[in-house]
Amino acid sequence: MKLANPRSISPTLLVLLLSLLMGLQPIATDLYLPSLPELTRSLGGSMAQAQLTLTSLLLGFGLSQLVWGPLSDRFGRRLVLISGMGLFTLASIGAALAGSMQGLVGWRGLQGLAMGASMMGARAVIRDLYQPAEGARVMSKALGGLGLIACFSGPLGGWLAQHLGWRAALGGVALFGAVVLAMLLWRQPETLQQPDRDALKPTRLLGNWGLILRHPTFWCQAMISAFSFGGLFTFLSLATFVFSSDLGLSQSAFGLVMLSMSLLYIAGTFVCRRLLTRFGLRRTIAIAGGLSLTGGLGLALATWLELASAWATALPFGLYIMAHGIHQPCAQTGSIAPFPQAAGTASAWGGCLAMVMAFGNGQTLGWLISHDWVTPRLALGWGVLFWAALVALNAWTAVQRHGEVRTPLKRLG
Structure with a gap:
C-alpha cells in the first residue's frame, strides 16, 4: 500500500480530500432540506415521517x-x-428512486451507515499524519472546505427542488458521492503506517473501548462536539418548517438562508485558527462557548418575544453556527489526540455519541411538534438554547480541567 506522511502528500490535496469526505454530511442534509415539504406531500407522508428521513440517516451514521x-x-x-463511499453512492441512487416514505427512510438509513466511514476516516487520517495542535489547524481548514460545500448545498438544493423536483435534489447527492468515490480511487493514499492486526479481536477491541471511554479528555472534548452539533441538528430539523412554512420564504430564499449559515460557519473555522495560535486549545473552546450561549440566548429571546421575522431567527443562530465552526476542529481532534494507535476507534466513538444524541434529539423534536401547543419556531428557539447551555457549561468546566493532552499517554494494546 502507498503510505503517506505530512512531507509526502500535498497539504492542498490532503485538505481537498478531507473536505470532500466531510462534505458528505451537508450534502446529504442541506441539499434535500429545501425539498422536504414537497417530497413529504408527494409520498403522502407526515411531518414525523419527514423528520425520520433525517434522523434515520444520523442514527446509521x-x-x-x-x-x-x-x-x-x-x-x-x-x-x-x-x-x-461506494455503498453511499448506491444508497443515494436508491433514495432518489424511492416510491414511498418508508422506502426513503430505509435508503436514508443505509446512506448514513455508509457515510460513517467518511467522517470517521477523515478524522483518523488527520491523527495519522499530525500531532494534536497542528491537527486542529488542518481540521479547521478541512471543515472550512465542508462549509464551502454547504454554501452551495442549500441554494442548489432550493433551485433543484423549485425547478426539477425533489428527486433531482436527491439525485445530486448520488452524483456527489460518485465524484468523491472517483477522487478516492485516484488519489487517496494509505496513511496508517502500522495496521493493528489484532484490532478486531474481542479482547483488543474491548480493551481499546475501555481505555477510550475511561479517559476524561475524550469525554469532555467529545461532548463539546456532540452538544454543539445538537444545536445545529435542531436547526436543520426545523429550519425548513420555520422559514418556509411559518415565515413564508420561498425555496430559493430558504437556500440563501442556508448559504449565509454556511458562510458564517466558514468564518468560524478561520477564527478558530487565529484563536488557537493566540490562546491555545482550552481557552479557544472557552471563548467559543461564550459565543454559543450568546447565540442561543438571542434565539430564545426572539422566540419569547414572538418576533415573526427571518432576520430575528437567522442572526442569533448565525452567531451559534460561527461558534460551531470553532468548536468542531478543536473538539474532534482533541477527543482522539490521546489514542494514536487507535485513532479510528476513538474517532468512531466520538462520532457515534454525537449521532446517537442527535437521533434522540430528532425523535424528541418530532414528538414535540406533533402537538399543537409546540410550534416549530418554539422548538427551535428553546432547543438551541438548551444545547448552547450544555456547550458553555462543558467548555468552562470539564474542558478547562481535562481538555488538553500535554504528554503522550499510555500506548493502546
Whole structure:
C-alpha cells in the first residue's frame, strides 16, 4: 500500500480530500432540506415521517462508525473509505428512486451507515499524519472546505427542488458521492503506517473501548462536539418548517438562508485558527462557548418575544453556527489526540455519541411538534438554547480541567 506522511502528500490535496469526505454530511442534509415539504406531500407522508428521513440517516451514521473505526485500524483507511463511499453512492441512487416514505427512510438509513466511514476516516487520517495542535489547524481548514460545500448545498438544493423536483435534489447527492468515490480511487493514499492486526479481536477491541471511554479528555472534548452539533441538528430539523412554512420564504430564499449559515460557519473555522495560535486549545473552546450561549440566548429571546421575522431567527443562530465552526476542529481532534494507535476507534466513538444524541434529539423534536401547543419556531428557539447551555457549561468546566493532552499517554494494546 502507498503510505503517506505530512512531507509526502500535498497539504492542498490532503485538505481537498478531507473536505470532500466531510462534505458528505451537508450534502446529504442541506441539499434535500429545501425539498422536504414537497417530497413529504408527494409520498403522502407526515411531518414525523419527514423528520425520520433525517434522523434515520444520523442514527446509521453514528452507529456504523463503531464498525468502520476498528476496520480502519485493522485494514487501513483507504479501503474503508472506498468501501463506504461506494455503498453511499448506491444508497443515494436508491433514495432518489424511492416510491414511498418508508422506502426513503430505509435508503436514508443505509446512506448514513455508509457515510460513517467518511467522517470517521477523515478524522483518523488527520491523527495519522499530525500531532494534536497542528491537527486542529488542518481540521479547521478541512471543515472550512465542508462549509464551502454547504454554501452551495442549500441554494442548489432550493433551485433543484423549485425547478426539477425533489428527486433531482436527491439525485445530486448520488452524483456527489460518485465524484468523491472517483477522487478516492485516484488519489487517496494509505496513511496508517502500522495496521493493528489484532484490532478486531474481542479482547483488543474491548480493551481499546475501555481505555477510550475511561479517559476524561475524550469525554469532555467529545461532548463539546456532540452538544454543539445538537444545536445545529435542531436547526436543520426545523429550519425548513420555520422559514418556509411559518415565515413564508420561498425555496430559493430558504437556500440563501442556508448559504449565509454556511458562510458564517466558514468564518468560524478561520477564527478558530487565529484563536488557537493566540490562546491555545482550552481557552479557544472557552471563548467559543461564550459565543454559543450568546447565540442561543438571542434565539430564545426572539422566540419569547414572538418576533415573526427571518432576520430575528437567522442572526442569533448565525452567531451559534460561527461558534460551531470553532468548536468542531478543536473538539474532534482533541477527543482522539490521546489514542494514536487507535485513532479510528476513538474517532468512531466520538462520532457515534454525537449521532446517537442527535437521533434522540430528532425523535424528541418530532414528538414535540406533533402537538399543537409546540410550534416549530418554539422548538427551535428553546432547543438551541438548551444545547448552547450544555456547550458553555462543558467548555468552562470539564474542558478547562481535562481538555488538553500535554504528554503522550499510555500506548493502546
